[in-house]
Every structure is written in C-alpha cells, then in structure tokens.
Amino acid sequence: xxxxxxxxxxxxxxxxxxxxxxxxxxxxxxxxxxxxxxxxxxxxxxxxxxxxxxxxxxxxxxxxxxxxxxxxxxxxxxxxxxxxxxxxxxxxxxxxxxxxxxxxxxxxxxxxxxxxxxxxxxxxxxxxxxxxxxxxxxxxxxxxxxxxxxxxxxxxxxxxxxxxxxxxxxxxxxxxxxxxxxxxxxxxxxxxxxxxxxxxxxxxxxxxxxxxxxxxxxxxxxxxxxxxxxxxxxxxxxxxxxxxxxxxxxxxxxxxxxx
Ligand SMILES: NC(=O)c1ccc[n+]([C@@H]2O[C@H](COP(=O)([O-])OP(=O)(O)OC[C@H]3O[C@@H](n4cnc5c(N)ncnc54)[C@H](OP(=O)(O)O)[C@@H]3O)[C@@H](O)[C@H]2O)c1
Numbered sequence: 151x152x153x154x155x156x157x158x159x160x161x162x163x164x165x166x167x168x169x170x171x172x173x174x175x176x177x178x179x180x181x182x183x184x185x186x187x188x189x190x191x192x193x194x195x196x197x198x199x200x201x202x203x204x205x206x207x208x209x210x211x212x213x214x215x216x217x218x219x220x221x222x223x224x225x226x227x228x229x230x231x232x233x234x235x236x237x238x239x240x241x242x243x244x245x246x247x248x249x250x251x252x253x254x255x256x257x258x259x260x261x262x263x264x265x266x267x268x269x270x271x272x273x274x275x276x277x278x279x280x281x282x283x284x285x286x287x288x289x290x291x292x293x294x295x296x297x298x299x300x301x302x303x304x305x306x307x308x309x310x311x312x313x314x315x316x317x318x319x320x321x322x323x324x325x326x327x328x329x330x331x332x333x334x335x336x337x338x339x340x341x342x343x344x345x346x347x348x349x350x351x352x353x354x355x356x357x358x359x360x361x362x363x364x365x366x367x368x369x370x371x372x373x374x375x376x377x378x379x380x381x382x383x384x385x386x387x388x389x390x391x392x393x394x395x396x397x398x399x400x401x402x403x404x405x406x407x408x409x
Contacts, residue, residue: 153387156181157207158282160234160386161225163216163269166193168338169288170238171200172375176383177234178206185210185229187221217265226272231280234386235273237266238288241340242306244299244347258302262289263309270314270328274321283326284386287314291334291401311397318395327394329385334401335363337372369402 159182162174166188174184178201186201188194191213198209210228214221216239226232242258266287277283291297292304293311311330318328335341349359364370378400384390385398399405 151387151389153180153383154389155234155284155383155387157183158233158386159183159185159229159231160236161185161187161229161232161269161273162236162238163187163225163266164238164240165236166190166197168340169333169336169375169378170236171197172377172379173236173238173286173288173382174201174206174379175204175376176379177236177386178202178204178209180383180387181205181207182234183208183210183229185212185225185232187212187214187216187225189213189215216269217261222265222268222272225269231276232273233277233280233282233284235269235283235285236288236382236386237269237285239265241290242300242302244344245302246299247301250302255302259306259309262303262306263313266310267313270317274317274326277326278321278324281325283321283324284390285314285326285328286382286385287311287328287330288382289330289332289397291332291399291405293330293332293397294399294407295405315395322394325391327385327391329390329394329396329398331378331382331385332397332399332401333373333378334399334404335367335372336378336400337374341372367402367404368406371402373400373402 164170165174165186194211201209289307
C-alpha cells in the first residue's frame with residue numbers, strides 16, 4: 151500500500167535505537183524526510199545511514215536531550231513545519247513504590263507526560279494551518295494494565311493519554327490526528343535491560359527469565375521494532391485521517407482483553 155506521505159517531514163523523538171528507530175525506518179520506507187533524535191551521536195550516525203539507505207530523501211540529526219528546552223528548540227529549528235510528529239522518550243527505571251521520592255516522580259512525569267505535550271504544542275498550530283498532521287505518541291501497555299515497579303511510567307503515560315484525548319477532538323476537523331501506540335514486550339535495549347534487572351532480582355539467568363516472559367505471550371515471541379514502526383507509519387499515512395484519539399495496543403495478545 152502506498153501510504154501517500156512521500157516528501158512529508160517527520161520529527162521522530164528518541165529514535166536512534168529501539169521503537170523510535172522502528173518508526174523512523176518505516177517512515178523512511180514511505181519516502182518521508184526525517185529528523186531523528188537521541189543523545190549518543192555514534193548511534194545517531196548509524197541510524198541516519200540506515201534511514202538514508204532505505205530511501206529517506208533527507209535525514210537530520212538532533213543530538214540533544216528531548217526533555218530540555220534546548221533540545222526541543224533544536225528539533226523545531228531543524229524542522230519548523232513537521233507534518234508528522236512521533237513523540238517518544240526513554241522510560242523511567244523500574245523502582246519499587248517505596249523507593250520513589252518526589253524527584254523521581256516529577257522526573258518521570260516530565261519525561262513521559264510533559265515533554266510529549268510540549269512537543270505537540272509546538273507542532274499542532276502549523277499542522278492545523280496546513281490541513282494535515284499526524285501525531286503518534288509511544289506510550290505503554292502499562293496504561294491499560296499496570297506493571298509493578300513501573301508505576302511512574304504508567305501514571306505519566308496515562309496522564310498523557312487523558313490529556314491528548316481532548317486535544318485530538320479539537321484537531322480532527324483540520325485533518326490532524328493524535329493517536330497513541332502502546333507497546334507490550336518489544337525486543338529492544340529497554341526490554342533487555344528490564345529482563346536483566348528482573349533476572350538479577352529473582353536470582354535467575356537472563357535466558358531463563360527471557361523464556362519465562364515469552365511463554366506468557368500468546369504470540370510466543372517478543373515484538374519487533376519494525377512491526378511497531380509499520381503500524382506507526384500507517385497511522386501517519388493519508389489513509390488514517392479518520393482514526394484519531396485511539397490507543398493501539400501491540401502486545402502479541404498478552405493483555406487478553408475482549409475489547
Ligand atoms: N520495549 C518495550 O517493550 C516497551 C514496552 C512499553 C513501553 N516502552 C516505552 O517505549 C519507549 C521506547 O522504548 P524502547 O524499547 O525503544 O527504548 P530503548 O531501546 O531504550 O531506546 C530508547 C531511545 O530513546 C533515546 N532517548 C532516551 N532518552 C532520551 C532523551 N532524554 N532525549 C533524547 N533521546 C532519548 C535513546 O537514545 P540515547 O540513549 O542515545 O539518548 C534511544 O534511541 C520508552 O519510553 C519505553 O519505556 C517500551
């Protein structure tokens with residue numbers, strides 16, 4: 151299917167690796183110009199070469215913390231008029247509730263709620279004016295089903311979800327959509343780090359912990375960044391203009407809900 155977005159400009163936050171890169175790769179396949187972001191320049195250079203090889207006409211690197219004012223300024227200096235915005239960021243570390251202090255809670259809310267809202271605030275007016283915009287927030291399955299130890303992440307992302315639900319309604323008449331994609335267990339550095347922490351806590355090997363985690367997933371495997379990216383690119387396509395305010399769960403059936 152031609153997604154009909156060749157030549158559009160996309161800002162993809164936190165995209166040097168993992169799910170962000172998966173989204174950038176799928177948008178590159180669709181012929182978009184892409185601004186990628188992360189803090190490690192080596193990883194960004196590698197990602198940029200990958201995207202260029204896939205056919206992205208222009209790739210711009212913004213090596214900055216996406217949560218900082220300077221980082222956000224740099225993203226929008228690189229691409230003042232994005233047609234597509236994928237908000238993504240690192241997630242808070244796993245931490246027991248008892249170990250959370252005010253600073254850690256505020257940092258998580260800043261990271262996974264306030265930062266995406268700030269990016270949307272910058273992108274939305276121009277999108278509405280131009281009559282096309284696709285915004286996708288990468289959140290988490292923990293918005294729907296809690297994951298013990300990731301309470302800050304769940305709360306911040308649920309806050310973002312509720313916040314943008316109303317924003318999406320106001321943007322719809324301008325052909326601007328806002329949707330969230332909720333990853334379950336996707337095979338990235340983040341998941342590998344969480345599995346290692348779990349293995350250390352339980353005194354088990356990484357292989358055993360990984361196998362136990364996979365066994366609980368109906369699809370019997372972890373998801374890939376590329377299949378996640380393909381879903382994101384569809385939501386960013388011209389065909390998805392009537393899909394807004396939705397939460398797309400990509401979890402291989404793990405949550406087991408009827409609706
Ligand atoms: N993978 C899963 O199974 C899963 C499940 C649920 C939710 N999630 C959430 O989905 C998001 C993406 O996950 P992932 O698995 O792709 O993570 P990942 O493999 O750890 O990749 C994170 C990406 O974000 C960048 N990044 C992190 N902090 C940044 C910052 N402050 N400014 C700019 N870039 C930053 C990293 O690059 P640098 O380190 O170079 O900055 C990297 O490119 C995270 O919020 C994660 O919590 C993931």
